[in-house]
Amino acid sequence: MLYGKRLRGLAVASALVLSVAFALTFFYAPLDADQGFVQKIFYLHVPMAIVCLGGFIFGGICAIGLLRTGDRKWDLRSYVAIHLSLILGVGVLLTGMIWAKASWGSWWVWEEPTLVAFLVAFLLYATYQPLRFSIEDPEKQARYAAVFAVVAGAFVPLNFLAVRLAESLVHPRVLTATGGTMPGAMRLTFIVAVVGMTGLFVTLWKYEMASKNATFRLRALRRRLGDDELPPARRSAAPAAPS
Amino acid sequence: MAAPPAIELAGLTRRYGERDALADVTLTLPAGATLVVFGPNGAGKTTLLRVLATLLRPHEGAARVLGRELPAESWAVRGRIGLLAHDPLLYRDLSGRENLRYHAALHGAGRERAEFLLDAVGMDRRADEPVRFLSRGMVQRLAVCRAVLHDPDLLLLDEPTSHLDPAAAELVVPLIGRASARTRVVASHDPAGGLAEADLALGLRAGRTALLGPAAGVSPAEVGALYR
Amino acid sequence: MIRVALAVLRKDLLVELRTKESVPAMALFSLVTYVVFRFGLDRTSLEGDLAAGVLVVTLLFAAVLGINRLFVAEREQGGFDAFLLAPVDRSALLVAKALALLVILVAVEVVAVPAFVVLLLGPAFDPAALVVLALADVGIAVIGTLASALAVQTRARDLIVPLVALPLLVPLVIATAHGLSPLLSEGGGGLDAGWLAVLGLYDTVFVLLSYAVFDFLLED
Numbered sequence: 001m002l003y004g005k006r007l008r009g010l011a012v013a014s015a016l017v018l019s020v021a022f023a024l025t026f027f028y029a030p031l032d033a034d035q036g037f038v039q040k041i042f043y044l045h046v047p048m049a050i051v052c053l054g055g056f057i058f059g060g061i062c063a064i065g066l067l068r069t070g071d072r073k074w075d076l077r078s079y080v081a082i083h084l085s086l087i088l089g090v091g092v093l094l095t096g097m098i099w100a101k102a103s104w105g106s107w108w109v110w111e112e113p114t115l116v117a118f119l120v121a122f123l124l125y126a127t128y129q130p131l132r133f134s135i136e137d138p139e140k141q142a143r144y145a146a147v148f149a150v151v152a153g154a155f156v157p158l159n160f161l162a163v164r165l166a167e168s169l170v171h172p173r174v175l176t177a178t179g180g181t182m183p184g185a186m187r188l189t190f191i192v193a194v195v196g197m198t199g200l201f202v203t204l205w206k207y208e209m210a211s212k213n214a215t216f217r218l219r220a221l222r223r224r225l226g227d228d229e230l231p232p233a234r235r236s237a238a239p240a241a242p243s
Numbered sequence: 244m245a246a247p248p249a250i251e252l253a254g255l256t257r258r259y260g261e262r263d264a265l266a267d268v269t270l271t272l273p274a275g276a277t278l279v280v281f282g283p284n285g286a287g288k289t290t291l292l293r294v295l296a297t298l299l300r301p302h303e304g305a306a307r308v309l310g311r312e313l314p315a316e317s318w319a320v321r322g323r324i325g326l327l328a329h330d331p332l333l334y335r336d337l338s339g340r341e342n343l344r345y346h347a348a349l350h351g352a353g354r355e356r357a358e359f360l361l362d363a364v365g366m367d368r369r370a371d372e373p374v375r376f377l378s379r380g381m382v383q384r385l386a387v388c389r390a391v392l393h394d395p396d397l398l399l400l401d402e403p404t405s406h407l408d409p410a411a412a413e414l415v416v417p418l419i420g421r422a423s424a425r426t427r428v429v430a431s432h433d434p435a436g437g438l439a440e441a442d443l444a445l446g447l448r449a450g451r452t453a454l455l456g457p458a459a460g461v462s463p464a465e466v467g468a469l470y471r
Numbered sequence: 472m473i474r475v476a477l478a479v480l481r482k483d484l485l486v487e488l489r490t491k492e493s494v495p496a497m498a499l500f501s502l503v504t505y506v507v508f509r510f511g512l513d514r515t516s517l518e519g520d521l522a523a524g525v526l527v528v529t530l531l532f533a534a535v536l537g538i539n540r541l542f543v544a545e546r547e548q549g550g551f552d553a554f555l556l557a558p559v560d561r562s563a564l565l566v567a568k569a570l571a572l573l574v575i576l577v578a579v580e581v582v583a584v585p586a587f588v589v590l591l592l593g594p595a596f597d598p599a600a601l602v603v604l605a606l607a608d609v610g611i612a613v614i615g616t617l618a619s620a621l622a623v624q625t626r627a628r629d630l631i632v633p634l635v636a637l638p639l640l641v642p643l644v645i646a647t648a649h650g651l652s653p654l655l656s657e658g659g660g661g662l663d664a665g666w667l668a669v670l671g672l673y674d675t676v677f678v679l680l681s682y683a684v685f686d687f688l689l690e691d
């Protein structure tokens with residue numbers, strides 16, 4: 001199945017929305033009274049976190065697809081989603097740390113429950129690729145990775161709940177944008193930023209799927225043409241071609 | 244009314260990564276008959292046995308064992324198949340008797356059967372020692388007991404008399420030999436001996452069928468050619 | 472299914488009794504860890520939050536030792552095949568292994584908890600803490616079995632198990648530590664139903680989840 005169609009349109013649209021989001025962040029959104037300019041990192045950090053967690057859960061749903069149908073294209077979808085979310089996750093942690101340093105003076109704040117819960121989830125998903133890599137048989141690899149993705153996906157909400165419960169007893173939230181509700185200008189900027197980030201994720205996801213599918217097709221064609229110089233498939237954490 | 248064939252394979256294919264472990268294997272084995280499988284190492288003999296044992300799923304083609312379709316109805320035939328492979332499937336820290344009782348519990352068989360088998364293979368006196376202290380030949384005898392504990396209709400044997408001295412080999416014949424009146428699939432490296440015991444002969448090379456026909460019509464020399 | 476699970480459990484406990492591989496090592500590990508904590512924290516007596524934390528962490532790391540070994544015998548002695556050839560419900564293996572791990576954890580705690588009370592605990596020990604530990608043990612047993620099953624096919628088994636199990640156990644650690652802390656304090660509090668509920672929820676979710684996915688790990 002070709003994932004390339006409408007990809008260019010999607011890429012352009014996402015780039016546009018992200019640019020609008022940046023513009024809004026710098027010129028439209030109000031300046032925070034306490035934290036000043038630094039608070040604007042909120043419009044990068046939180047949308048990234050939302051999309052990252054959404055990506056993990058989407059990866060878990062695709063994994064259910066693999067377990068129910070046995071069709072390996074679900075494995076590819078799950079893998080790409082989780083792998084992209086991991087990259088976003090690094091970004092979330094870095095922007096979170098920058099924000100903490102700039103507004104509170106220390107690189108890490110244990111009092112911020114969502115950041116801590118995020119770290120735990122990130123550490124869990126960081127095992128996804130080593131786990132895949134250490135199983136050689138491609139079918140088993142796909143299946144075990146799917147079980148992992150389902151369990152980890154179910155774990156994410158539980159984890160956030162537990163961490164939130166632990167911290168809320170003692171400390172007030174630290175990295176909040178406001179006390180509670182968001183004023184209109186902030187909300188608009190925030191929503192645009194989330195949409196843009198989602199668009200970026202979907203674009204990258206489709207792009208990577210298209211690229212991998214093209215590679216599989218190429219390899220299968222070469223094999224069928226009896227290409228002698230075809231190197232044997234290297235052991236990897238990424239899904240192999242569905243047979 | 245004749246019983247349905249014990250095994251029906253049509254275009255059976257099983258891959259391992261990009262390689263074909265078994266490719267396009269087709270044969271029919273009547274109930275009560277013996278199929279002997281020859282082939283060099285890596286030819287697919289063990290894979291074939293494992294697919295028939297319902298341990299591996301066919302990737303392509305059709306497989307019916309004891310009248311049931313694999314893998315959809317694997318659960319229905321599992322209890323009627325006995326596998327004796329390279330691995331004896333015995334826990335080394337438990338005694339022979341304890342191992343057999345465990346397998347009996349898994350298969351819903353009775354203890355008396357375990358005792359009868361231990362006696363039949365001459366292991367009743369050493370059945371209470373941990374398996375790790377027994378010689379390979381004794382372990383093989385225990386493995387034979389394990390394989391027939393639940394009185395299976397189909398026996399899958401991977402070089403069953405390896406590690407057995409002639410006396411022990413004689414003891415296991417009534418349990419797993421032709422006289423046991425069960426349908427059998429035997430993987431063997433012994434052309435003359437294997438052919439003598441079989442009704443149908445299959446020769447595999449690189450997963451493909453290189454030879455298939457009634458055992459009476461196959462000569463040991465033809466089998467030998469597979470290995471070259 | 473229960474009959475089969477009990478047969479497998481019986482076999483596992485028999486092997487453990489015969490070889491004494493896991494329980495003594497885990498118990499000894501707990502004692503050594505207490506000594507390490509004593510020096511690492513530079514304290515001779517602990518109470519409240521700190522006591523709860525040290526106890527939970529020690530039990531958790533001792534559990535990881537046991538989890539690593541849970542499926543090893545199956546993998547190395549062809550036990551998976553023996554089980555897979557039998558006409559049984561495959562979830563029985565999950566139930567059996569989780570129960571085996573639970574029994575092992577309780578056996579270790581029989582040594583580790585009194586040792587903790589003697590060596591490091593300041594205030595008197597409130598037996599209600601055993602309720603919290605029991606619920607925690609169930610969670611550790613279920614997650615441990617799942618992590619062990621996931622890792623059994625991999626080549627870096629011993630490394631993958633803690634990396635997968637520990638993050639998954641963080642909510643359990645949070646709930647257990649918060650539940651234990653008032654019980655290990657001077658003039659302490661009582662059982663906090665809220666944290667017990669969290670533990671119960673966690674255990675239930677993962678028991679159901681494990682039951683649903685375990686079959687897929689045994690196929691083919």
